[in-house]
Amino acid sequence: MNAAEVTKLMSELKVAVKPRHRRLKNPGGSEGRLINLSKTVTALLKYERIEVHYSRGDEARGYAERLISDAIRYGDQHKPTMEMADFWLRDKSVIHKLFKVLCPRFENYKGSATRMFMAPRSYNLDNKDVLKKYKLLSVLELNGNPYPPVLPDRSQKNRRLIHNVLLNEARKEFYLQKQKSESDKDVNEEIVTKHPVENINETETK
Amino acid sequence: MNRFLCEISAVLRNFESILFGRYPFPPGSLGLIVHSPSETTTTPQPFSIKDFIGDGFLWAVPKHRRSIEVRMKRKYGSPQYKMKTLYENKKLQICDTCGNYYESGILCGFCYDKVRKETTLIKEKIMKKLHLKPIDSDVVVLYEGEKGEHADEFWEGKRIVEMEKPRPQWFSKNLLQKTTQPNATTKEVKPEELG
Ligand SMILES: [Zn+2]
Numbered sequence: 349m350n351a352a353e354v355t356k357l358m359s360e361l362k363v364a365v366k367p368r369h370r371r372l373k374n375p376g377g378s379e380g381r382l383i384n385l386s387k388t389v390t391a392l393l394k395y396e397r398i399e400v401h402y403s404r405g406d407e408a409r410g411y412a413e414r415l416i417s418d419a420i421r422y423g424d425q426h427k428p429t430m431e432m433a434d435f436w437l438r439d440k441s442v443i444h445k446l447f448k449v450l451c452p453r454f455e456n457y458k459g460s461a462t463r464m465f466m467a468p469r470s471y472n473l474d475n476k477d478v479l480k481k482y483k484l485l486s487v488l489e490l491n492g493n494p495y496p497p498v499l500p501d502r503s504q505k506n507r508r509l510i511h512n513v514l515l516n517e518a519r520k521e522f523y524l525q526k527q528k529s530e531s532d533k534d535v536n537e538e539i540v541t542k543h544p545v546e547n548i549n550e551t552e553t554k
Numbered sequence: 555m556n557r558f559l560c561e562i563s564a565v566l567r568n569f570e571s572i573l574f575g576r577y578p579f580p581p582g583s584l585g586l587i588v589h590s591p592s593e594t595t596t597t598p599q600p601f602s603i604k605d606f607i608g609d610g611f612l613w614a615v616p617k618h619r620r621s622i623e624v625r626m627k628r629k630y631g632s633p634q635y636k637m638k639t640l641y642e643n644k645k646l647q648i649c650d651t652c653g654n655y656y657e658s659g660i661l662c663g664f665c666y667d668k669v670r671k672e673t674t675l676i677k678e679k680i681m682k683k684l685h686l687k688p689i690d691s692d693v694v695v696l697y698e699g700e701k702g703e704h705a706d707e708f709w710e711g712k713r714i715v716e717m718e719k720p721r722p723q724w725f726s727k728n729l730l731q732k733t734t735q736p737n738a739t740t741k742e743v744k745p746e747e748l749g
Contacts, residue, residue, distance in 0.1 A: 397677075441688045441689060444688040449690065465661050466659060466661060467661055468656065487661070487666075492692075494694065495672070495673045495676055496672050496673065498666065499661075500649075500650075500652075500724070501724075501726065509648075
């Protein structure tokens, strides 16, 4: 079987999924681990933006991507896809959302369905549980959500920031000096070309 | 008389050392009053290791000396793996929008805090509106005075969630708007035709 046929067997994801499982501690063993992951996947599809610890979010992201791409590929008449959706989505109203809302949204979407950011650690230092564990938090979201964008609009840089003002002034000064030195050099060269003999005489007398 | 006092004090010091060991209390801290003559003092038992080996036990003790390198590594960590001492953070950057410092690769704390608060507000509103109904259409979030911008037919079939406050300045609305506005339908008018 060549590579072209293999790609037809399963849907191609637009995010890189790590081949190894993450180390998620769970008292329920591997079964409890899957239950926890399915809770995360359900919450992601339901709320469209959640905050989880990085490793758990990273693994749940792959499952969510796979679920959405399978739903787009096979539709809701396909039995294995429906079983998968039933397993991964614990809130059954979200199955409805998967086929009615998310499939049309991501059908002709450029790029992946989910997006992930590293959340700053210090913002909830008042939360003692987080402080105790000090794990890396992350923000996991579906694209096309109704919330305000996580990344600020960087198309227009703030020119009034003190750093930018100082840098601009420094840049101006540098160019002025450069121009000045160049014009001085030109004047010197002109003198040299006009009176070459006199200059030589001067150096000799010195 | 003086010599006699000196002798008595020497005897007392000797007695103290028998009772409290080689290093007695500092002078003046504890006075010892002797009632009986010195004949009643018990003679000390000779020390032998059998006293505490026979019916006692010893805890485990380190067998070998820990080298200085290992001690230092345990104290300060090693640069090869993990330093336990304080060190400078070389990843700090300045945010373009707010001017605060943030670690590169991680969201800016100041900017993200705003977004998080607004997100939780919207999330609560959506969940209150949705309750247990099945989700079958996308949510449109509208702020104060934005519903009147379009006719009622425009909003038909959309799940609208209205926030009872004006739109924040940093949350731009252009996701709803078209990027290219239609050309204005105006005609050129010559100055003679005016009036
Ligand atoms: Zn910022």
